Structure formats: C-alpha cells, structure tokens
Amino acid sequence: xxxxxxxxxxxxxxxxxxxxxxxxxxxxxxxxxxxxxxxxxxxxxxxxxxxxxxxxxxxxxxxxxxxxxxxxxxxxxxxxxxxxxxxxxxxxxxxxxxxxxxxxxxxxxxxxxxxxxxxxxxxxxxxxxxxxxxxxxxxxxxxxxxxxxxxxxxxxxxxxxxxxxxxxxxxxxxxxxxxxxxxxxxxxxxxxxxxxxxxxxxxxxxxxxxxxxxxxxxxxxxxxxxxxxxxxxxxxxxxxxxxxxxxxxxxxxxxxxxxxxxxxxxxxxxxxxxxxxxxxxxxxxxxxxxxxxxxxxxxxxxxxxxxxxxxxxxxxxxxxxxxxxxxxxxxxxxxxxxxxxxxxxxxxxxxxxxxxxxxxxxxxxxxxxxxxxxxxxxxxxxxxxxxxxxxxxxxxxxxxxxxxxxxxxxxxxxxxxxxxxxxxxxxxxxxxxxxxxxxxxxxxxxxxxxxxxxxxxxxxxxxxxxx
Numbered sequence: 364x365x366x367x368x369x370x371x372x373x374x375x376x377x378x379x380x381x382x383x384x385x386x387x388x389x390x391x392x393x394x395x396x397x398x399x400x401x402x403x404x405x406x407x408x409x410x411x412x413x414x415x416x417x418x419x420x421x422x423x424x425x426x427x428x429x430x431x432x433x434x435x436x437x438x439x440x441x442x443x444x445x446x447x448x449x450x451x452x453x454x455x456x457x458x459x460x461x462x463x464x465x466x467x468x469x470x471x472x473x474x475x476x477x478x479x480x481x482x483x484x485x486x487x488x489x490x491x492x493x494x495x496x497x498x499x500x501x502x503x504x505x506x507x508x509x510x511x512x513x514x515x516x517x518x519x520x521x522x523x524x525x526x527x528x529x530x531x532x533x534x535x536x537x538x539x540x541x542x543x544x545x546x547x548x549x550x551x552x553x554x555x556x557x558x559x560x561x562x563x564x565x566x567x568x569x570x571x572x573x574x575x576x577x578x579x580x581x582x583x584x585x586x587x588x589x590x591x592x593x594x595x596x597x598x599x600x601x602x603x604x605x606x607x608x609x610x611x612x613x614x615x616x617x618x619x620x621x622x623x624x625x626x627x628x629x630x631x632x633x634x635x636x637x638x639x640x641x642x643x644x645x646x647x648x649x650x651x652x653x654x655x656x657x658x659x660x661x662x663x664x665x666x667x668x669x670x671x672x673x674x675x676x677x678x679x680x681x682x683x684x685x686x687x688x689x690x691x692x693x694x695x696x697x698x699x700x701x702x703x704x705x706x707x708x709x710x711x712x713x714x715x716x717x718x719x720x721x722x723x724x725x726x727x728x729x730x731x732x733x734x735x736x737x738x739x740x741x742x743x744x745x746x747x748x749x750x751x752x753x754x755x756x757x758x759x760x761x762x763x764x765x766x767x768x769x770x771x772x773x774x775x776x777x778x779x780x781x782x783x784x785x786x787x788x789x790x791x792x793x794x795x796x797x798x799x800x801x802x803x804x805x806x807x808x809x810x811x812x813x814x815x816x817x818x819x820x821x822x823x824x825x826x827x828x829x830x
Contacts, residue, residue: 364492365380365389366380366381368569369400373673374395379552385467387411388467389411390414391431392415393503394415396430396620396623396710397706398427412431413437413466414437415428416439418442418504419480420613423609424675438456441456443457444484445480451617452617452619459473469489469492472497474487478531485505485541500542502554503554507553509581513598514598528599535591538586547573547574548573550572551571553570585597604770607775608680608683611683620712628702629701629702629705631718632718633720634723634726635725647687647689648666651695654795658730658796661723662723664804665694665800667799668681669793674707675707679713684712692718692720701719731796731803735813736814743784745783745785746765747765747788748767748786749788749816750788750798751789753768759820761788761816769797784809787799792813795815
C-alpha cells in the first residue's frame with residue numbers, strides 16, 4: 364500500500380493519495396483544484412486514479428474532487444450523513460457510516476465523525492496485504508495533531524446561529540464513540556497542519572496516533588472524566604477569526620465547484636493594452652511583490668497579493684469573485700511564476716486570470732502612503748484599524764485602535780467610517796499591505812503604519828529607555 368500526503372503550505376491543507384501497487388489503482392482524498400500533482404503521482408507509480416472523495420464540505424479552500432474526477436474518469440464519493448441540510452448538490456455516490464471503498468486488498472471505511480461539520484467523515488484504512496486490522500485514519504478536520512477541528516465555523520462564516528454548541532457536543536461524542544474506540548497504534552493523518560484557521564492550536568507534526576492523542580492532547584482529560592461542559596468551554600475559548608471567504612467556499616463546495624478543465628498557458632500582456640484596460644475599468648491589477656517593494660511604487664488601484672506561501676489566503680481576503688468579475692492581470696517575473704500564482708488562486712475559486720506583465724512601465728503609478736510610529740499620536744485619523752486576529756489584539760494593541768481582521772475587512776465595510784483617513788496596521792506589515800490595498804480599491808483613504816505593530820512597540824520601548 365502507498366499513502367502519500369500532498370500538503371499545501373499556503374492553506375496548511377493536506378490531501379492524501381492512497382494506492383494499491385498490486386492492482387495499480389488509487390483513491391485521492393481531499394484534493395485541491397490544481398490537480399497536476401495527483402496525476403503526476405499516479406503516473407510515477409503506474410497507477411490509475413479510480414475514486415475521489417472528501418471528508419466534508421470544506422470552508423477554507425475549493426475542493427478539487429469534481430475537477431480530478433472529470434480529468435480521470437474516477438468515481439466520486441461524498442458524505443450522505445448530516446441530515447437534509449448537509450447533502451451535496453451534485454451527482455456522487457453517498458457514503459454513510461460503515462460504508463467502504465475497496466481497491467485491491469485496501470479497504471477505506473467511512474466513519475461518521477460529526478462536530479466540525481454535521482456531515483463529516485473520517486476514513487479508516489486497512490491494508491489487507493499486511494493485516495486484517497485497520498492501521499491508519501484520515502481524520503480530516505476532526506482530529507488534528509494536538510487539537511480538534513473547530514465547531515464554530517458554521518456560525519462564523521456560514522450563517523449559522525449558535526450551531527457551535529451542538530457541534531462541540533458532537534465532537535465530544537465522536538471522540539468517545541469513534542476515535543477512542545480505535546486501537547492506540549492506529550496512525551492518524553489529519554487534514555490540516557499548523558497555520559490553518561480550522562483550529563486554534565494545530566501542531567506542525569504531519570501525523571500522530573490514537574494513543575498519543577489519548578494521552579497528551581488537551582481534550583484527553585475531559586473525555587476521560589466525561590466532563591462534557593469543561594470540554595466545550597475550553598474548545599470554544601480563543602478560537603481565531605474565521606475568514607469571510609469561508610462562507611463562499613461552503614456554498615460552492617456544497618453545490619459543486621465549477622470544473623475548469625485544461626488551462627492554456629498564461630499570455631504575457633503588453634503594458635499599453637493593460638493601461639487601456641485599467642483606464643476603462645476592465646481589469647484588476649495584482650502586484651505580487653513583497654509589501655516593501657510595493658511601498659516604493661505600484662499601479663494605481665492595484666491589489667497587493669504577495670506571491671508565496673499565503674497567496675491563496677491573501678487573494679481571497681483582497682478579491683471577491685462574487686462581487687468583482689473583472690479578470691486579473693498579474694505582475695510577475697515570468698510565465699512560470701504567473702502560472703504558479705494562478706494555481707494558488709484557483710484553490711480559493713479565483714479563476715479569471717487574463718495574463719501577466721513583467722514590469723510597471725507605462726502603467727498608472729501610485730505610491731502607498733505610510734506613517735511612522737512616532738507620527739501616529741498627532742495624526743488626525745478617522746479610525747486606527749488593527750487587521751490582526753482578535754487573539755493577537757487581545758494580547759496587546761495600540762491604544763484607541765479597533766480590531767477587524769484582514770480576512771474580514773472587505774465584508775464588513777459598514778464598520779468603517781465613510782469619510783476621513785483610516786490608518787491600518789498588522790503585526791509586521793504583510794497582512795496590512797493586503798488589507799490596505801483592498802480598502803484603497805474600495806475607495807477608502809488609507810495610510811499604513813510603517814512596520815506595523817512590531818515597529819510601534821519597538822518605538823515605545825526605545826522611548827521608555829530614554830526616559
């Protein structure tokens with residue numbers, strides 16, 4: 364048996380490729396939409412992908428289940444659990460608790476493990492060529508290394524009302540009746556790692572075991588003592604902000620993400636035509652450079668979505684394809700870099716990329732306004748906006764500031780002043796640049812605190828040492 368973990372650093376998301384060497388067949392669990400990695404893995408191992416499935420209706424990325432099935436002819440399996448409100452809206456084989464997918468001697472059994480979401484499945488894997496007992500669990504967003512999937516996302520991002528409490532109770536029961544009934548040696552492979560917003564304290568270790576979590580996870584003593592209320596209280600305390608785009612992901616994943624199919628190489632665009640399209644409001648320009656370079660000069664009205672490990676998340680914070688259908692033009696050093704950026708963006712449903720340009724010459728120029736920490740006290744701002752998470756804000760913030768995380772700003776414009784200048788900051792400046800560019804594009808007058816909270820605290824400390 365082959366189990367390969369395909370990890371996306373951008374979204375801290377893990378999918379799995381499970382293959383039977385004897386039969387030459389494979390199943391993919393929790394695929395993303397840029398599916399080349401799975402097809403290459405199948406080809407490298409001489410396997411055919413015959414089935415695709417997923418643990419639940421995802422909120423943090425757009426599922427590649429339908430995309431991969433369309434490209435390979437694989438059968439689709441999704442959860443049939445959770446009740447009428449949690450049924451998928453596209454054709455697929457439904458899996459219920461105890462149902463199984465078999466390839467060769469490998470059995471992939473569905474376990475209904477509600478809590479994070481009502482329909483959530485985990486997959487218990489038995490390698491029949493080695494043992495008649497299960498040895499692996501793909502736990503999705505149920506159990507992570509050192510943590511559990513948060514049950515409040517439906518309230519925070521999908522329009523639920525107080526569903527977190529029933530979800531927390533479901534998690535407690537799922538631990539008692541499903542997870543802790545498994546042998547301690549069963550290896551647990553979760554759907555996310557450190558950095559995901561689907562939990563509050565996810566470990567960076569890619570896998571764990573039932574026994575290790577039983578002994579050392581924070582929730583172990585509560586379940587051992589049957590202390591449901593204590594478990595619920597600690598589980599719900601201190602969860603990070605849920606990004607606003609999660610609601611869109613839930614809707615699209617339930618109905619079935621659009622299949623994008625084979626994509627042509629991105630063309631390099633002439634700046635003269637890009638300038639004309641910008642003047643006519645036909646495109647959205649995306650500056651993919653680091654914020655320090657953007658601050659030296661960029662394109663007027665450009666979004667700053669820096670290329671790198673968080674491009675998909677930042678893109679979904681700054682651009683909502685449901686309200687802005689103008690195609691994107693990327694600033695990138697090469698076609699390869701532009702296409703890599705496009706791959707990141709399709710993971711969150713941003714599909715309409717027209718092309719790229721390698722320079723700014725001939726495009727309408729703008730330089731983002733900055734303010735230094737020592738200038739802040741005397742600056743006449745309509746609002747001092749902290750775009751970090753609420754947990755960061757609670758740990759320390761600039762006096763007089765209001766918190767609204769960068770992943771929620773565009774969806775909460777009613778909380779911002781209609782007139783006057785907004786001064787924004789995050790921890791170091793990266794998230795701040797993303798949020799500030801989105802607000803400028805939305806018509807707000809925004810000044811960024813240079814160096815953000817880190818620079819402000821350093822200046823405060825330097826002033827204290829003088830006195």
